[in-house]
Amino acid sequence: MFDTLSDRLTSVLQNLRGKGRLSETDIDTTAREIRIALLEADVALPVVRAFIAKVKERAKGAEVSAALNPAQQVVKIVNDELVAILGGETRRLNLAKTPPTVIMLAGLQGAGKTTLAGKLARHLKTQGHAPLLVACDLQRPNAVTQLQVVAERAGVAVFAPEPGNGVGDPVDVARRGIDEARRSQHDIVVVDTAGRLGVDEELMRQAADIKAAVAADEVLFVVDAMIGQDAVTTAEAFRDGVGFTGVVLTKLDGDARGGAALSVREVTGVPIMFASNGEKLEDFDAFHPDRMASRILGMGDVLTLIEQAEQHFDQEQAEKAAAKIGTGELTLEDFLEQMLAVRKMGPIANLLGMLPGAGQMKDALAQVDEKHIDRLQAIIRGMTPAERQDPKMINASRRLRIANGSGVQVRDVNDLVNRFFEAKKVMQQMAGRFGM
């Protein structure tokens, strides 16, 4: 659903690539373009304003970072702020100290509450819980049957009013549902409630009454992401009329522009907890602000990569190595240090796998041989400091000793030493050409 926003933001940020420094004008232009992208994605105006203000302030005050170039810094700032408006940390369900935990679903008719009840039940069941679904939507003619159908698919139990007694009282059904859960040892109760086509007072009162009667631990406001800006007004009405502790976005598989997702949490201050993206029970997941943000920025997991680079980058060491390349003083000791610095960031295949487009090079990634790198490290470690400083002294008998000491063949040592000399030659030529 975020395709357009994602395309727009990606191209705005791409324009910054290759800039050595960002001027105030660069930042202002970028901020204006991001603003347009967000408004086109139907993000609520106050949210857009606050977002842009923060991005601008941080971009202008950005410290010179050793590991990131200016464009990467702006990407990081935009990403951080996206994560923040999406809620920051992933918010998990609060479970009651004494079971059953009561989760109530509220929202407009058609938002996807009944479907969600089934999805949530399935999800909880796979986590080892024994949920009970309680049918309190006694208004929509088929709601009870529909809940029974999804419950059966999810393989969980339902508590519903007996048919034939006319329209029952949903508050009473809710209470009896909780009693039933206690009796039959269900540790979580999911209460499905009635919705209306629009917000009205009676709907709010009924939901508030059920909430009070069952002492709900979580009230999840279920909202159809495809209703755009209306999601925000509906959320405000439910917040004031009923109150809720979490938001569930449904129909994220639709071609909506994504504004609802980016606005609801910021406007209500209540975190988004789950996202639904299809009609099947499996089309459902916990909502992770950080993953959603990288998806919007179309970044693969480059951001994790950037963060790891920031954490592990040792500027002094890198500059030392660069200077030595120029003067031809690079030693095997430096080579080892560089190799260790890169490895601190994690397995090489994982690092490569975080790059955008890595999905298409899965086979190549499987070929990355960590063992080969381990072997190189072992060989260098098997050398004396003098040998590392001046590899020219490594004669045949030294090669044999190093090979035995590091558990490899003599030809592996030869290989490393020869490649080192070759690499050094190439680097010196390049340094000469680029005036390092």
Ligand code: GDP
């Ligand atoms: P309720 O009135 O709030 O209980 O809404 P329902 O659960 O009956 O859902 C209304 C319609 O939306 C049904 O046709 C569902 O199949 C559909 N629906 C629910 N969630 C999703 C979703 O995440 N994606 C899609 N595409 N359809 C959904």
